[in-house]
Amino acid sequence: MNAPVTAVPETLPPLASRTAGSYLDFVEGFREYILGSGADFERRLNQAAEAEEVRRGAKFGELAEIRTFLESLPLTHLRNRLTRSQQEMKWTKLSATYQAQREQLLAELDAWDERGPARLELDPKFVHPPYTNVHFHLQPGGYFKDELGGFLYHHGTKVFFRGENDKDELHAKLVSLVPPPADGNVARVLDLACSIGQSTTAFKMRFPKAEVIGIDHSVAMLRAAHRRASMLGSEVTFAQRLVEDTRMPDDHFDLVFAFIVFHELPQRIVRDTVAEALRVLRPGGVFAIYDFNGVQDQSPYQRYHRYCDARHNGEPYSQDFCDCDLAAILRHAGFSVLKAAALPDRAGGPGYMKHWYAVKG
Amino acid sequence: MVESWDAAAYAKQTPETGTPIAGDNPVYLPDPVTDATVRMLVELAAQVWIDRERLLVLETLLAEHGVVTRAAVESFKPSVQQAQEFKAQRNQFIEEVFKSLRTIPVG
Numbered sequence: 001m002n003a004p005v006t007a008v009p010e011t012l013p014p015l016a017s018r019t020a021g022s023y024l025d026f027v028e029g030f031r032e033y034i035l036g037s038g039a040d041f042e043r044r045l046n047q048a049a050e051a052e053e054v055r056r057g058a059k060f061g062e063l064a065e066i067r068t069f070l071e072s073l074p075l076t077h078l079r080n081r082l083t084r085s086q087q088e089m090k091w092t093k094l095s096a097t098y099q100a101q102r103e104q105l106l107a108e109l110d111a112w113d114e115r116g117p118a119r120l121e122l123d124p125k126f127v128h129p130p131y132t133n134v135h136f137h138l139q140p141g142g143y144f145k146d147e148l149g150g151f152l153y154h155h156g157t158k159v160f161f162r163g164e165n166d167k168d169e170l171h172a173k174l175v176s177l178v179p180p181p182a183d184g185n186v187a188r189v190l191d192l193a194c195s196i197g198q199s200t201t202a203f204k205m206r207f208p209k210a211e212v213i214g215i216d217h218s219v220a221m222l223r224a225a226h227r228r229a230s231m232l233g234s235e236v237t238f239a240q241r242l243v244e245d246t247r248m249p250d251d252h253f254d255l256v257f258a259f260i261v262f263h264e265l266p267q268r269i270v271r272d273t274v275a276e277a278l279r280v281l282r283p284g285g286v287f288a289i290y291d292f293n294g295v296q297d298q299s300p301y302q303r304y305h306r307y308c309d310a311r312h313n314g315e316p317y318s319q320d321f322c323d324c325d326l327a328a329i330l331r332h333a334g335f336s337v338l339k340a341a342a343l344p345d346r347a348g349g350p351g352y353m354k355h356w357y358a359v360k361g
Numbered sequence: 362m363v364e365s366w367d368a369a370a371y372a373k374q375t376p377e378t379g380t381p382i383a384g385d386n387p388v389y390l391p392d393p394v395t396d397a398t399v400r401m402l403v404e405l406a407a408q409v410w411i412d413r414e415r416l417l418v419l420e421t422l423l424a425e426h427g428v429v430t431r432a433a434v435e436s437f438k439p440s441v442q443q444a445q446e447f448k449a450q451r452n453q454f455i456e457e458v459f460k461s462l463r464t465i466p467v468g
Contacts, residue, residue, distance in 0.1 A: 018418075022411040030403065074391075081389035081396060085403050131377035145371065266377045307380070312387065316379030 010166050011228040012154050013098075013105055020097040024090065028159045031086045034079065041079040045070060046301035053300070063307055063319075066300045076304075084312050087138050094155050095140045098148050105148055109223045118197075118229035121239040122219055129242070131266050131317075132217055138314045143195075143218040150224020154196050168198045174259060175202040178288040179338070179357055186210050186254045190280060192243045192273070193217075193261040197225030201234040203257065210254075215241040244272035251282040258289045263321040270321065274333045283361040287335060293342045293354040295322050302352065330358045386464055397461035405458045 015021050033039055052069050053059050060066045070076045098105060113120060128144060135142040139156060141149055158166060165171070180186050186207045191200040194214030204212045214236060216222050222238045229236050241247055243261060256277045262270055277287045295303055303322075310319040327340040335358035345351030376382060390396040423429040439447060 018415065019411050022414045023407050025414070026407040026410040030406070077390045078399065081399050082403065084387065084389065085400055089404070089407065128371070130371075130375040133371045133375040134382070135374055142374070145368070266379060268377075310380035310382075312383050314374075314382055316376040316382050319380045320378070 011231045012158065013101070013108070013151055015155075016097050016100045020093055023093045024155075024159055027086050027090045027093070028162055030082075031090075031159070032162055034082045034086065039079075039082075041075065042301055042305070045073065045076060045079070045304075046299050048073060049300035049304075060300050060303075063303055066304050067307065070301075070304050080308060080312065083308065087313060090156060090159050091138055091140055091152070094152055095146075098151055098155075102148065105151060109147075109227060112227035112230055113223060115230050117233060117235045118226050119235075119237040120222060120226040121237065122222065123240040126217070126219075126240050128217055131269060134264075134316060135314045136264055142314075143216075144220055147220050147223075149218060149220035150196050150222075153221065154224060154228075165198075168202055171198040171202045171259070172205070174290055174355075175199055175206055175257070177355075178255060178257065179286060181254050181284045181286055181359070183284060188253045189213070189255045189257065190215065190246065190248065190253045192246075192256060192258045192277070193264075194225060194238065195221045197229050197236065197238060199257060199259050200225065200236050200238070201229050201232055203255070204229075204234045204236050212236045213248075214238045215243065215246060217242055244269050244276050246276055246280055248280045250279055252280050254282060254285050256281055256285065256287045258287070258291070260291055262289065262326065263292045263315065263318040265321070266317050267320050267324060270324065270326075271329060271333070274329055274335070278333050278335060278360055281360040285360045286338075287330070287356075287358045287360070289326070289356040289358075290343075290353060291326070291356075292318060292322050293352055294325070297342050297354070298322070298352075305352075326356055330356065335360060388464075393464075397464060400461040401458055404461070408454060408458055 015024075034041060037043070049060070049066065049069060060069070132144065133142060137156065139149070139152055140146060141152075143149055143153070146152065161170060187210055189203045189207060189210050189212045191197070191203060191212065191214040194200045194216050195218075197214045200212055200214035203210070214222075214225060216225070216238070217240065219240060222240055225238045229238070243258070243265070258273075258277075262273070265273060274287075281287060292306065293302075295306075298306065306319060306322050309315050310317075327337045330337050338357040338359055340356045341354065343351055343353040343355060374382065388396045390399065420431075
C-alpha cells in the first residue's frame with residue numbers, strides 16, 4: 001500500500017526558442033543571487049535590523065516599525081527593485097514565448113482532454129469567487145484567466161525552484177512525509193488546490209491503490225494537470241471545485257492535503273476550508289498542510305520579506321495568514337493537531353515554511 | 362474549453378481584504394531615473410547572458426564538427442540583406458534593454 005515515492009519525468013512543453021530558455025536561465029540565477037548569499041541582502045539587512053533592536057533595547061513590535069527602519073536604508077529599495085524586476089522579467093518572457101506557440105499548445109491540451117488514464121471533470125456552471133481573481137505571484141492572468149495558465153505556472157515554478165523540482169522532487173518529499181491515519185488505511189486522498197497536480201500524482205505513487213482526487217478552481221490548471229498526469233500514466237482525477245466547497249461526501253477521505261494553499265485565501269475562506277476538510281475526512285483521517293511560517297517565528301527581515309511578497313508579488317492574503325494561528329483555527333474547528341512546526345531553512349534555522357498535521361476526532 | 366469567468370468583470374484584480382497589492386510598474390528607488398537605470402542594467406545582463414550562452418553553444422558545436430574557425434568569425438562580412446537583418450535584431454535588442462526609459466515621469 002505504501003510504495004516509495006519516486007521521481008517522474010519532466011512534462012513541460014519545450015520553449016519556442018533557445019533564446020527564451022537562456023533568458024529564463026539568467027532570471028533563475030539572478031533570483032538566487034539576490035535572494036541568496038550572492039547579494040547577501042537578507043543577512044545584511046537582518047543584521048542591521050537586529051543591531052537596531054540592540055540599540056533601542058527592544059525588539060521590533062509592529063511591522064510598521066520594521067518597515068520604517070528598513071526603508072530608511074537605500075539597500076532595501078534596491079533589493080525591492082531587483083526582486084520585482086526578476087519576477088516581471090520571468091513572466092514577461094514566459095508569457096511571450098508561450099503566446100507564440102498558443103495555437104499548438106491549445107490543440108495539444110484539446111487532444112489530451114480526451115485521453116487517459118487521468119480523468120478530468122470540468123464544471124460548465126462553475127463561478128469563480130471574486131477572491132480568486134488575483135494575479136498571484138504576478139502571473140499574467142492569474143491562475144485562471146489565461147488558457148495557458150497551467151503551462152505558465154509550471155514553468156514559472158520551475159524557475160522558482162531553480163530546476164530542483166523538475167521531477168517533482170519537492171512534492172514527492174513532502175508527500176512522503178505525510179503521516180497516514182493511525183490505522184494505516186489510505187483508500188482515498190483529496191489534494192486541495194492541486195494546480196498542475198504534482199502532489200496529486202505523488203500521492204498516487206505513494207498509495208497506488210488509493211483513489212486520488214485533485215481539485216482546483218482553474219480550468220487552465222486542471223487541464224495542464226490532467227495532461228501531465230496522463231503523460232505519466234497516473235490514474236488520478238482532477239475536478240473543478242472550490243477548496244471551501246468541495247461537494248465531496250461526508251467522512252469520505254483518509255487524507256486531505258493542502259500545499260501552499262492557505263496563504264492564498266482570505267481569512268474567511270481559510271476557516272471555511274478547515275471546516276470543509278473536517279467534514280470530508282473520515283474519523284481518524286489526517287489533514288496535512290504545508291504553508292508559510294507565522295510571524296512569531298520570523299526574523300525582522302523575514303517579516304519584511306513577507307510584507308513585500310504580499311504587496312509586491314501578488315500575495316494579498318499571505319500576511320493575514322502569517323498573522324493568524326492556524327493550529328488554533330484547526331483545533332477550534334474540531335481537529336487534534338499532531339504537529340505544527342517550522343521547516344528548517346538552508347542554514348538549519350526556522351525557515352519561511354511550516355507544516356501542520358491534524359487528525360479528525 | 363469552458364469559459365468559466367466573467368472577462369469584463371474580472372479584467373482588474375478583485376482581492377477580498379488582505380494587503381493592498383502594488384499596481385503595475387511600481388517605482389522602488391527614490392529617484393525614478395535610478396530606478397529605471399537599475400531595470401535596464403538587469404535586462405542588459407540577461408541579454409548579455411543569452412548571447413554568451415549561445416556563443417558557448419556555437420563555439421562548442423563548430424569546434425566539434427570542425428566547421429568554422431575563430432579566424433573565420435573575425436573576418437566575416439555580412440551581405441546587404443544580412444546586414445539589414447542584423448540591424449533589425451539590434452533595434453529589438455535596444456528596445457528590450459532600454460524600454461524602462463519610457464516609464465520615467467517627466468516631472
